[in-house]
Amino acid sequence: MWPDVGISSFQCPTKIIFGLGAHERLADLIGERAIERLLVLIDPALLNSVIHRKVAGVLAQNDVASAVFSATDSNANDSTVQAAFKSSREHGANGLLAIGGGGTIEVAKEVGRLMPSSPLIAIPTTDGARSAVTGACAIAILDPLSVGAISAQDAAYAGIDAFVHAFEAYLSKRATVFSDAVNLHAMTLIASSIRAFVADRNNVWAALDMLCASSMAAMSFAVTGRGNVNCMATSVSVLFPVPHGLASAVCLPHAAAFNVPANPERYARIAAILGIDGSSRREAQDGAQAIHGLRALCSDLGIPPRLRDIGVTEDRLDELAQRSFAADCNDFNPRYTSEQDFRALFGSAF
The missing domain is CATH 1.20.1090.10 (Dehydroquinate synthase-like - alpha domain)
Structure with a gap:
């Protein structure tokens, strides 16, 4: 039976790319969006992890100048957002990539609101990937290789x-x-x-x-x-x-x-x-x-x-x-x- 909710709607504005090795699609996404300088926001615990190394390799192969911001935590507080935004400005970033859990992705989304012309790509690294498909993320990459390190x-x-x-x-x-x-x-x-x-x-x-x-x-x-x-x-x-x-x-x-x-x-x-x-x-x-x-x-x-x-x-x-x-x-x-x-x-x- 239909519930009495009146006129409703359903949408998910985020483009989702999923599958084993989906991180490799970064090369196409960067080219399509003419991203030349990228700020990578990443959980501190994931620095030099398998997924970080793989992503760094893709960026290097495509001549994308990337800077890393890893001072994230579980909360997208104002000081963290402002620090990340400052890093993006100093790097001259025209794109954002978030690799991590909900906290890191939320920080990236807040920075993205301050950079509305810069696309945001998220690679969630936990099996609770809701932050990647809600709010300001333009693209979510769901790659099982990204969650292997979770306890x-x-x-x-x-x-x-x-x-x-x-x-x-x-x-x-x-x-x-x-x-x-x-x-x-x-x-x-x-x-x-x-x-x-x-x-x-x-x-x-x-x-x-x-x-x-x-x-x-x-x-x-x-x-x-x-x-x-x-x-x-x-x-x-x-x-x-x-x-x-x-x-x-x-x-x-x-x-x-x-x-x-x-x-x-x-x-x-x-x-x-x-x-x-x-x-x-x-x-x-x-x-x-x-x-x-x-x-x-x-x-x-x-x-x-x-x-x-x-x-x-x-x-x-x-x-x-x-x-x-x-x-x-x-x-x-x-x-x-x-x-x-x-x-x-x-x-x-x-």
């Missing part, structure tokens, strides 16, 4: 976070037939590949599935918004030093169970994606099997089951509930959630 733990956190993006967008009150198509396939790719990728980050086909799926999941944010899991995880990460993906994974089964009554038919589809046998139709429809599948996925990836296991303290649960309610996800989340509901959810997860 198993970070791969699990980023991968589950990407699944949550697709999961919540699919359940959103503002979902459309276009966002459904993208998010269903994103969940299918992640469910079938995340275990293999976490076990071996050099499994290039599982890595490519994860990169593509996380990008797909990010495409519909502007249309669908996100729900309770994101509200809860964001609140946790603000108050405690917990990665957003880990917080999302711990909160996921609890928030998902709360939302079942709003759209049980969609949970049956999710259960099938998670590989749960729907022979008991009643259980599949009431969401029990989908929740079981979510818990099993998190467990297989070594995600701790409780908030207390990741450093959250009971004395902050009220504040977490207040923050989550104030974030106001009720325009998107399929079931209305009061501050008291959030308190109960945090209590359940604790």
